[in-house]
Amino acid sequence: MFFLNKIFQLRDQANPEAEKPFLEHLEDLRAVITRIVMTLIIAMVACFGFKDVLMDILRKPIEEVWVMKHTEALPDDILLEDWEKALSFAAVAPKLEAYHPELSERWWSELDEGRLRPLTRAAIVYQAAQKLPKERREEFIKALPETEQDTEDLALKLLVKEPSADLNASGNLRLMSALKPTEAFMLTMKLAFFAGVVVSFPFLLYFILQFVLPGLKEEERKALWPAMAIGFGLFLAGVFFAYFFVLPRVLTFFYDWSASLGIANDWRIGYYIGFATQFVLIFGLSFELPVIVMTLVHLGILSHSMMRDTRAYAILAIVVIAAVITPTPDAFTLLLLAGPMCLLYELCIWLSYFHEKKKNRLEKEEEEERMERLLADPADDEAEVDEDDFEDEIDDGEPITDDDDYMDYPGEHQDPDEDRKD
Numbered sequence: 001m002f003f004l005n006k007i008f009q010l011r012d013q014a015n016p017e018a019e020k021p022f023l024e025h026l027e028d029l030r031a032v033i034t035r036i037v038m039t040l041i042i043a044m045v046a047c048f049g050f051k052d053v054l055m056d057i058l059r060k061p062i063e064e065v066w067v068m069k070h071t072e073a074l075p076d077d078i079l080l081e082d083w084e085k086a087l088s089f090a091a092v093a094p095k096l097e098a099y100h101p102e103l104s105e106r107w108w109s110e111l112d113e114g115r116l117r118p119l120t121r122a123a124i125v126y127q128a129a130q131k132l133p134k135e136r137r138e139e140f141i142k143a144l145p146e147t148e149q150d151t152e153d154l155a156l157k158l159l160v161k162e163p164s165a166d167l168n169a170s171g172n173l174r175l176m177s178a179l180k181p182t183e184a185f186m187l188t189m190k191l192a193f194f195a196g197v198v199v200s201f202p203f204l205l206y207f208i209l210q211f212v213l214p215g216l217k218e219e220e221r222k223a224l225w226p227a228m229a230i231g232f233g234l235f236l237a238g239v240f241f242a243y244f245f246v247l248p249r250v251l252t253f254f255y256d257w258s259a260s261l262g263i264a265n266d267w268r269i270g271y272y273i274g275f276a277t278q279f280v281l282i283f284g285l286s287f288e289l290p291v292i293v294m295t296l297v298h299l300g301i302l303s304h305s306m307m308r309d310t311r312a313y314a315i316l317a318i319v320v321i322a323a324v325i326t327p328t329p330d331a332f333t334l335l336l337l338a339g340p341m342c343l344l345y346e347l348c349i350w351l352s353y354f355h356e357k358k359k360n361r362l363e364k365e366e367e368e369e370r371m372e373r374l375l376a377d378p379a380d381d382e383a384e385v386d387e388d389d390f391e392d393e394i395d396d397g398e399p400i401t402d403d404d405d406y407m408d409y410p411g412e413h414q415d416p417d418e419d420r421k422d
Helices: 002-014 022-048 051-072 080-090 093-099 101-110 114-130 134-142 146-161 183-199 201-212 218-260 269-286 289-298 304-309 311-325 331-376 378-395 416-421
Strands: none
Touching: 022 051, 022 183, 022 201, 051 080, 051 183, 051 218, 051 269, 080 093, 080 114, 093 101, 093 114, 114 134, 114 146, 134 146, 183 201, 183 218, 183 269, 201 218, 218 269, 218 289, 218 331, 269 311, 269 331, 289 331, 304 311, 304 331, 311 331
């Protein structure tokens, strides 16, 4: 209730000529919430049809981290795709060769990937060496006959880099496993909602600004559209910054941390999608700081001098807020969120400076125009001044007496009994 009262006071300050009671403010709030909900539903339904594309987009960062980490663990002359195929062949080729050697040769000849036969043999030897104590692995591989020199060289390279010997097409990151019957459907709905927020954000921002700043003049309404475009651009900047720069580095950090402790990174798709959507959305909303600050400057709540003098406290508040809303507990992600927000706040200080400078310039020009009119026609301006003083006297609620220097109209202060006598 306290928060609502503050918002309603802001609305009254933005439009002092049309102050409303509390219930009328609530009715306006109900209308705004209805518009926002309907907009989100329409955008969500539209984005639901692109669920496959959305899934591929959101899975891309974790897949890139997975590919990068496993590629680093391979020798330079071995591709990750070839290593995956060689491991899959290694699970079949020894059994087939033991069962029927001629059939095994025919199987290799009919495979389009027959060139991977030496790598497959090296993978078999490498997997066997992994079961031995570490100090005896190299000796085991070098015991291969001279006819298997290519296999020996590849196996020794693998022993140096020690890539994963249990790799498969999906990797150790089981992104497509669902723990509940409804998890896949609810995950799709969450993706559609997230995409709907991003797509419909300009309209959501417009509804919110229209509620906070009612009764705008015509020129202010025209200026609202560029402000909305800037707000949407900042939101997209935050989303892209989190998606392309922050999220891959955060995933890499946690992947390496788990690997250093000997913990397998068997991340589930549901947990990852929830983490990624929350992460990206928080960054997008945090980049809306200039919109919020400049709105408060427009309402007269903040000023350039106030923001400049309290810069240190604002930075401290930004760091605390970033620590609360950041979905990860590490200091690295905290700095990646708090750093841009501090830069945006510094930008707001400069924007408020130019805003006040422009406002003062306009007021000075109006005063100069008024003085020019005064010098051009003093009589009209004196009449205008007298009229303004008269209105001020009425607004102050003071009674008008015969001693005042106002123009008396006939019959204005006469006694009614004197009229009857006449």
